[in-house]
Amino acid sequence: MDLAKSAVLFFTLSSLSLVEGLDNGLARTPPMGWNSWERFRCNIDCENDPKNCISEVLYREMADALADGGFKQAGYEFINMDDCWMSKARDAQGRLQPDPLRFPNGLKALADYIHSKGLKFGLYQSMGLKTCAGYPGIWGHIEDDAKTYAEWGIDLVKMDSCYNLGKKLFGEGFINMSRALIETHRPIVFSCEWAHELNPNFTEIGEYCNSVRDFEDMQDSWDKVLFILDWFASMQDILANASGPGRYNDADFLIIGDFTLSYEQAQSQMALWSVMTSQLFMSNDLRDIDPKMKEILLNLEVIAVNQDKLGKMGKRIYKNSYFEVWTKVMENGSYAAVIFSRATDMPHNFTTTMKDLKITDSPLYSVRDLFKHKDIGNFKQNDKLEVSVNPNGVVMIKATPTNNEQNASLWKEGK
Structure with missing residues (x-):
């Protein structure tokens, strides 16, 4: 998220030597899928904009488009909710709950629908008191929330870092969440946002996260694509040593099929994100995507470069x-x-x-x-x-x- 972080993020393992690192056997190649954030943001006005608001309808329709439009066959397997899916308060037992008006059937039913399409279901949370948009964060509820995700049938958790309480929360919180997900005994990919931390140790971070958001949020902007690309180039020796099967870098969303990229620019983002071995998550409207942009996203030869089992970062x-x-x-x-x-x-x-x-x-x-x-x-x-x-x-x-x-x-x- 691009909303202001409440504290400088910090990662340390010095006091946590007994905590085991992440070894869940997942993400042996970079995760691929679709996420709502860059395209649909925090649109919760389902009364006036039912087609585009954050709701179970949106995610069901994107699951249909992913499964029926050739994307699943190309390797895109996750439908991922981002911020604003929750109710503003936990229930009486302290459990997270989706917004009852926008998700009237609950997340277990939504997960079941997505799974029926042969896809996987992910959600967003923040390692702090609140998410970036002000919904309940996970701090103080790590073990209970991890169990809830497993009960719902969640396959990926994307963890942000808004409204954190400082270094103890950021270090212990992410590590404890990694452990809590493993202890559910459900295979759940752990996607971590460590952006904006000063001098992070990406090798140690990779011991606890299947994918790592290293830098700023993607916007629907060619300049932002180039800005992120240049940062990856400046950090490539460090990132390449930290990346590999089970622990990949995340350069943030593919914006191919949104509003600003030309055909050539769209090809460039697809090629460069693939050669960098970033996870590939689209954030666009798959229900109404330009066929030429869809063709770029479904280029199996380019995808094969990204998904190469050696897992080396270009x-x-x-x-x-x-x-x-x-x-x-x-x-x-x-x-x-x-x-x-x-x-x-x-x-x-x-x-x-x-x-x-x-x-x-x-x-x-x-x-x-x-x-x-x-x-x-x-x-x-x-x-x-x-x-x-x-x-x-x-x-x-x-x-x-x-x-x-x-x-x-x-x-x-x-x-």
Whole structure:
């Protein structure tokens, strides 16, 4: 959330050495799904805007769209509620409850419906006295709320940090929540928002969270996409060492299909978020999405780069006035590379080689364009690869080593 945090966030394990880290076997590849926040925010006016308000109707319809529109088959499996789903007060037993007017059938019934579609159900909470929008927070109720989530059939908990009480709450709260979720014996992905903390230890954080929101909230803005991208590049060595199967970075929402991104910009966000190995959560209106934007979101070749089981985070290896290049190591000796242009005037040509792309494990690679779905050809280390990149656009390739017999011959020839 972008609402003001009430205290500087801090993480420490020094007094919690007996607490076990998160080892729930989940999120072996980056989680994928849909979340309501960026697109629908805290719209609770169901009387005047029933189509777009935060209600069980909205989440049921998004579950239908995810299941029936090809998204589930592509790997998007979570329908995630964000802030403003709750009643303003807990019940007489101190339990959380959804707003009774907007969720008249309760969350167990909603979870059952989402599960009937072959999908998973997530919700939002904040590790403080209140959520960012002022609804009941989890502090003082960690174990009870975790049990409630399990009873409802929740599959993911996204934990924010608004209205926290300072460092003891932030450190102990998140760690205790991680433990409480494991103790429910239900597989629940734990997604943590550690944004705005000063000098966090991402490796230690990853011991307790399946995904980690590292930086600022996404807005429906190309400038915000670039701002988040640049931060990830500046932190890439630290983040790459902390990320991997079971503990992925979260660059925040894909805004593809909302109001501001052009076609080229949408391709760029999809490619860059995938090569960074961020979790992929859309926040858009799947009921009425532009078919061209939907095609980007359903690009199975690009998604496969994100979901590569090796789980390595891609890094920016080159940047000049127009271009930057990101490269990701993948399974079986393959690589993905994104050539991204920040030019705004016209398409520009970019010439590179496998060696320049730091794709050097094999003497010969078969290269494929993942947006054109077209094989480009075979390239030795110093062969020139020239591409034309549209303004704010990308060319995304996958380089796969050729068969071992060819490789051995080329190595012998010294090529």
